Amino acid sequence: METKNHVFIATSIDGYIADKNGSIEFLQTIPNPENLDFGYNAFIKKMDAIVMGRGTFETVLEFGISWPYQIPVFVVSSRIQDVSDDLARKVEIVNGSPTEITQMMTERGFTNIYIDGGITIQRYLQEDIIDEMIISTIPVILGGGTSLFGELTDLLEFEWISSEIFLNAITQVKYRRKR
CATH class of the missing domain: 3.40.430.10 (Dihydrofolate Reductase, subunit A)
Structure with a gap:
């Protein structure tokens, strides 16, 4: 069976996964009184x-x-x-x-690998071996920091699979690589 590489990550509106100091505290800017996991537990259960x-x-x-x-x-x-x-x-x-x-x-x-970490994800994208991405956007603008995406030599096309909104603030979109 073919191995598939998956991403599950959150970014700021401007595409950063950590601020200029490397902090991920921005992920906590939206109160989560229901203690939602944003689909993470269902996702991780599918990973090997x-x-x-x-x-x-x-x-x-x-x-x-x-x-x-x-x-x-x-x-x-x-x-x-x-x-x-x-x-x-x-x-x-x-x-x-x-x-x-x-x-x-x-x-x-x-067969199902969760790829995590900014530089690691960028390297996998550069080699075009990311199959699916779930990206949650936190409604903040950091203005700099660690970017989720780096430079690529080729255009990578993804297709939309689904979208969901959590806590009336966080938008989560699932994409699949077009092959």
């Missing part, structure tokens, strides 16, 4: 594994909570050599191009 960048991995560790993922996590990094003992069976450090990592994931039997 997560590929995330080093920066995202380090951000998750800074949350000060127990490890939040129940599926294998592969961290793309040339700087990190190993992980703490408590994460040894949950996290694996990988290196290589997105195509090489996807091939390794396919060989290991993973």
Whole structure:
């Protein structure tokens, strides 16, 4: 079976996933009294594994909570050599191009991969191996920071699958890559 790479992420109106200081606090600007997960739990149940960048991995560790993922996590990094003992069976450090990592994931039997982290997503898009994206837009303008999208050499066309509005403020759109 073919491996598919998926993105589930939130951005500001101007397309940033973190502010100029690397903070993601803007994600909390809309009160969520119902504690909605914005479809995340349904999404993650369909995933076999997560590929995330080093920066995202380090951000998750800074949350000060127990490890939040129940599926294998592969961290793309040339700087990190190993992980703490408590994460040894949950996290694996990988290196290589997105195509090489996807091939390794396919060989290991993973079919639905959650790609997370700005630079990692950009690299996967540059190699045109993102199949679906769910993007939630938070109604704030950051004016700079970490952009979700980087420069591409070719136009990548996606088709709209669905849209949903949460808390009368957050717009979530699901796209599929046109092939």
